[in-house]
Every structure is written in C-alpha cells, then in structure tokens.
Amino acid sequence: MFQVLPPEPPPQSAPEIVIERSAATTEEVRVAAALTDARVDVDSGFRGASIVLYGAVFNPSDTPADVVVVVRGPDAPVRLVKKTRNMGVWLNSRPVLFEGAPGFYMTASTRPLSDIADFGQLRRLGVGVDHLRIDAPEEARTVTRYGVRDVVISRLGEDYLDWRRAVIRLKEAAALYDTDPKGVEFVDRGLFRAEVKLPAVAPTGKYYAEVWLFQEGAPVSVSNLTLTVEKVGLERDIYEFAHRRPWSYGVLCVLLAAMTGYAASRVFRSR
Structure with missing residues (x-):
C-alpha cells in the first residue's frame, strides 16, 4: 500500500541580516569608554593597582579628534604649614587649610593639553592640573580643630596661588597627581586605551573619570565613569x-x- 506524500516546500533562502548603525553613530562624533575594573579592594597587602581604561571614538568626519582622560578622587581637606624665619630661627607658620582638594588627580591625553585646546576651554572644564579646582572660601577665616587654630585660605588672598602650587607639588611627590601628555594610545582605528595607576597611598572612596573628545579645540563629546576604592x-x-x-x-x-x-x-x- 502506497501513501501519497505532500510535495516538499520549495527551499527558502536564509533571511538577509541587515546591520544598521545607530543614528548617533552615523551622524555625530562621540566617544564611549569603560574600565577593566570598576572596584579596587584595599587590604593590608595593597601595593597599588593598575586599571586600564579603554574605549572607542566614533568619528564619521575627516576632522581628527583628540582624547583626554581625567580621573579625580574624593576631595578632602589639606592642611599645610610653611617654614618662616623669625629672628634667625626657622619656625612653622600658622597652619593653612584648603577645605577640599582631590585626593587623586590624573590626566592622560593623546598629545599635550595646550595643543588640544586653549587656556579658556581647559579652565572652564577644569581639565589639567594647572586648571584644577581646589575649594577655598571667598574670604579668609580661622577655624579651631583639636585645639589648633587653622587659617582657611581664601581664593581672593594674595598667597592663594603659592599655597595652591604647594598642594599640587606635594601631591605630585606622593604620586597622587600625574599628567601624561601621551597617556592615551590608539591601538587601532578609533580604539584607544589609557592606564590608571593608583599608588598604595591612594585614598578610598568614589573616583570619577571623564573621557573628553576634542575636535578643533572644542569638546564635542564626553563619557563619564565611576570607580570605587574601598577597604576590605x-x-x-x-x-x-x-x-x-x-x-x-x-x-x-x-x-x-x-x-x-x-x-x-x-x-x-x-x-
């Protein structure tokens, strides 16, 4: 006994897969970035850490672009004293207190910042150690902490810039502030990487990373990241x-x- 089988359906070709780029990618210049580690654990054996920041630049135009990475750690008061000579004897001056300065600050870029943007742009964005915002009140005042009177420095005072340079110099000596004009490296067309080195004395808390994309001296895109450094x-x-x-x-x-x-x-x- 034979059974009549229905005819086989005609072979169908595989559906054509069309990959469409997003409108933001095709029309806008932008940057996207990420960190290899978003958390760093600090214990008794902590000797520092090295984190890779990587990303991609979407640039449909022919205008070259520069990448600037800024990593800023938690703010904390900074207390300074200056040696003064009084009647032939070197003594410490009254302590000067900045109410807040980044505990860690790093900039890395594809080339020197002065070649990427002008002074006004960098100052407005606070990009670069020379344009770093260190909190200070409008007027000088004194506070008493643990029985010691500190002078809270004023940004309007005559010595503000000298004290500010001292803060930066001490932080740089402790490897907490760093500037690398060639710290961002393009490993392929549009793909870049930068290394964030945290010293053993890096403060704990929230770190904020900004990845700026500049074209013709102006910022055109930014990507914001967070990093947590925590004791365990x-x-x-x-x-x-x-x-x-x-x-x-x-x-x-x-x-x-x-x-x-x-x-x-x-x-x-x-x-």
Missing part, C-alpha cells in the same frame, strides 16, 4: 571603628601601647 577585611573594620568612635579608638590605642610597653619591659628585665 580587618582594615575596613578598624577604619570604620576609628571614624565612628574616635574617642574609644584613641583610648584603646593608648591601652594597647601601654600594655605592649609593659610587656616589653618585663621581657628585657628578665634577661
């Missing part, structure tokens, strides 16, 4: 205890020091 383990517990209960932490440190000194004296006395 026993170090974090001690840090939180010290900041939440400073008096208890101080008393405990004094007791531990006294007990250690007493134990050491007993050991050396028995010998």
Whole structure:
C-alpha cells in the first residue's frame, strides 16, 4: 500500500541580516569608554593597582579628534604649614587649610593639553592640573580643630596661588597627581586605551573619570565613569571603628601601647 506524500516546500533562502548603525553613530562624533575594573579592594597587602581604561571614538568626519582622560578622587581637606624665619630661627607658620582638594588627580591625553585646546576651554572644564579646582572660601577665616587654630585660605588672598602650587607639588611627590601628555594610545582605528595607576597611598572612596573628545579645540563629546576604592577585611573594620568612635579608638590605642610597653619591659628585665 502506497501513501501519497505532500510535495516538499520549495527551499527558502536564509533571511538577509541587515546591520544598521545607530543614528548617533552615523551622524555625530562621540566617544564611549569603560574600565577593566570598576572596584579596587584595599587590604593590608595593597601595593597599588593598575586599571586600564579603554574605549572607542566614533568619528564619521575627516576632522581628527583628540582624547583626554581625567580621573579625580574624593576631595578632602589639606592642611599645610610653611617654614618662616623669625629672628634667625626657622619656625612653622600658622597652619593653612584648603577645605577640599582631590585626593587623586590624573590626566592622560593623546598629545599635550595646550595643543588640544586653549587656556579658556581647559579652565572652564577644569581639565589639567594647572586648571584644577581646589575649594577655598571667598574670604579668609580661622577655624579651631583639636585645639589648633587653622587659617582657611581664601581664593581672593594674595598667597592663594603659592599655597595652591604647594598642594599640587606635594601631591605630585606622593604620586597622587600625574599628567601624561601621551597617556592615551590608539591601538587601532578609533580604539584607544589609557592606564590608571593608583599608588598604595591612594585614598578610598568614589573616583570619577571623564573621557573628553576634542575636535578643533572644542569638546564635542564626553563619557563619564565611576570607580570605587574601598577597604576590605580587618582594615575596613578598624577604619570604620576609628571614624565612628574616635574617642574609644584613641583610648584603646593608648591601652594597647601601654600594655605592649609593659610587656616589653618585663621581657628585657628578665634577661
């Protein structure tokens, strides 16, 4: 007995896949970026970290573009003293306090910033250590902290620029501020990378990265990223205890020091 089978359907060709670029990619110049690590854990064995920032430049035009990377760490007060000579004796001046300066600041670019944009653009954006915004009040005043009177520096004061340069110089010496005019490298057409090096003394907290794209001296696009540097383990517990209960932490440190000194004296006395 034979069974009549229905005719086989005609072979169908595979559907044609059309890849369409977004309108923003085809019409606008823009930059996109990311970090290899968005979190850095700090423990007793922390010796610094190196993070790669990578991205792509979408540039449908023939005008060349430059990439500038700015990484800024959490702000914190900066207390400075200056050596002054008084009657032949060098003494410390009254402490000067900046209310807020970045704990970490790094710029990397495809070429020197002065070749990418003019002074006004860089100052308006706060790009570059020379244009770094360090918080200071409009008028100088004094505050008392832990029994010591500090002079809070004023941005209108005559010595503001000198103190500001001192902050930058000390941060650079500690490898917390860095400027690399060739730190952004194009590894392929439109693809770039930059390395963010955090020293062992890098402060904990939120870091903010800005990736600027410049064309003909003007910013045309920016990509914003965040990075978290956080203590972990026993170090974090001690840090939180010290900041939440400073008096208890101080008393405990004094007791531990006294007990250690007493134990050491007993050991050396028995010998």
